[in-house]
Amino acid sequence: VRTRPGYAAPVASRCYSHGKVETDEEFNARWVTYFSKPDIDGWELRKGMNTLIGYDLVPEPKVLDSALRACRRLNDLASAIRILEAVKDKAGPHKDIYPYLIQELQPTLAELGISTPEELGIDKS
Amino acid sequence: MAHQAHAYHMVDPSPWPLTGAVAALLLTSGTAIWMHFNSMSLMSLGMILLLLTIYQWWRDIIREGTFQGHHTPPVQKGLRYGMILFITSEVFFFLGFFWAFYHSSLAPTPELGGCWPPTGITTLDPFEVPLLNTAVLLASGVTVTWAHHSIMEGQRKQAIQSLTLTILLGFYFTFLQGMEYYEAPFTIADGVYGSTFFVATGFHGLHVIIGSSFLAVCLLRQVQFHFTSKHHFGFEAAAWYWHFVDVVWLFLYISIYWWGS
Numbered sequence A: 001v002r003t004r005p006g007y008a009a010p011v012a013s014r015c016y017s018h019g020k021v022e023t024d025e026e027f028n029a030r031w032v033t034y035f036s037k038p039d040i041d042g043w044e045l046r047k048g049m050n051t052l053i054g055y056d057l058v059p060e061p062k063v064l065d066s067a068l069r070a071c072r073r074l075n076d077l078a079s080a081i082r083i084l085e086a087v088k089d090k091a092g093p094h095k096d097i098y099p100y101l102i103q104e105l106q107p108t109l110a111e112l113g114i115s116t117p118e119e120l121g122i123d124k125s
Numbered sequence B: 001m002a003h004q005a006h007a008y009h010m011v012d013p014s015p016w017p018l019t020g021a022v023a024a025l026l027l028t029s030g031t032a033i034w035m036h037f038n039s040m041s042l043m044s045l046g047m048i049l050l051l052l053t054i055y056q057w058w059r060d061i062i063r064e065g066t067f068q069g070h071h072t073p074p075v076q077k078g079l080r081y082g083m084i085l086f087i088t089s090e091v092f093f094f095l096g097f098f099w100a101f102y103h104s105s106l107a108p109t110p111e112l113g114g115c116w117p118p119t120g121i122t123t124l125d126p127f128e129v130p131l132l133n134t135a136v137l138l139a140s141g142v143t144v145t146w147a148h149h150s151i152m153e154g155q156r157k158q159a160i161q162s163l164t165l166t167i168l169l170g171f172y173f174t175f176l177q178g179m180e181y182y183e184a185p186f187t188i189a190d191g192v193y194g195s196t197f198f199v200a201t202g203f204h205g206l207h208v209i210i211g212s213s214f215l216a217v218c219l220l221r222q223v224q225f226h227f228t229s230k231h232h233f234g235f236e237a238a239a240w241y242w243h244f245v246d247v248v249w250l251f252l253y254i255s256i257y258w259w260g261s
Helices: A024-036 A042-054 A061-073 A077-090 A097-112 B016-037 B041-067 B073-106 B129-152 B156-183 B191-223 B233-259
Strands: none
Touching: A024 A042, A024 A061, A042 A061, A042 A077, A042 B073, A061 A077, A061 A097, A077 A097, B016 B041, B041 B191, B041 B233, B073 B191, B073 B233, B129 B156, B129 B233, B156 B191, B191 B233
């Protein structure tokens, strides 16, 4: 979910350097592929998440789904729940994004047995 | 007795390699014993033996080169290769600690909160003392180059002044870093952050002390007229080492102090 500005910049003043620009679909596909690696290791999972969270966007449900499944393959429940905390934080003041993500991820959370921070009561400081 | 028919240095028998090896054994086993059985005797003995070895071995090399003429051009070339290879090995030594730092910080574990700096760590402001330290070492790189040019141009007084200034800057760095260590809000025991920080910067600090000592010996030698404008390899080796120490600091500053905060 990208927070889009209400205006669209005219083509002439776009600030791209030379080279092709990746579409949202390509970006998502790349990250889904990254987390889908069957033998992904813990380091790669954590590195991927840190890189993803560094971007100026909230990851799409399908990317998060892929990351959560990687956590399952690695038996890392802690990181799975931490991912939910991280995307809630990434949404910043846009309070409607996180509930939307949880709604979209509900089947996956149920399938993989991942509790949300709210369910665990750890969302309060 | 015949003279040698080559320009190389067939060194006389010396006990210092053996005393150095024994010192290494005593230091290592002594440190292990200190850690487990609360006795510093073996380690202290090793330290004393090491210092004696250092003093006497390098004193002998100075005698052989400066007073006995054994450091001919091919011999000096070999010494240059040796110093370059040694510094290269030190580069690899530090590479290991940078590996450890990046391994830990690019993919921080859940125990740290999955973030870097880890939860609960208050990092040092990179634009305070660490930036001053950077300026101090960069300045010392300038002064050591000044010293080198002074030596090459036969300017004795300037060489002594600039070399002294270099050493003082080195001491200033060590002093500032010591203060930082004392005042830091985290210790070596504070998870992998503390470990990577203090081991990497700690070994760097040790190398600053070693480099400063090397330069100090050069100062003493310069005062005692050991160096000529054409032949002063001991100084060059010290200057190379000092620049290496400076470069390591720049990588530490950018990686650990700046990016890592």
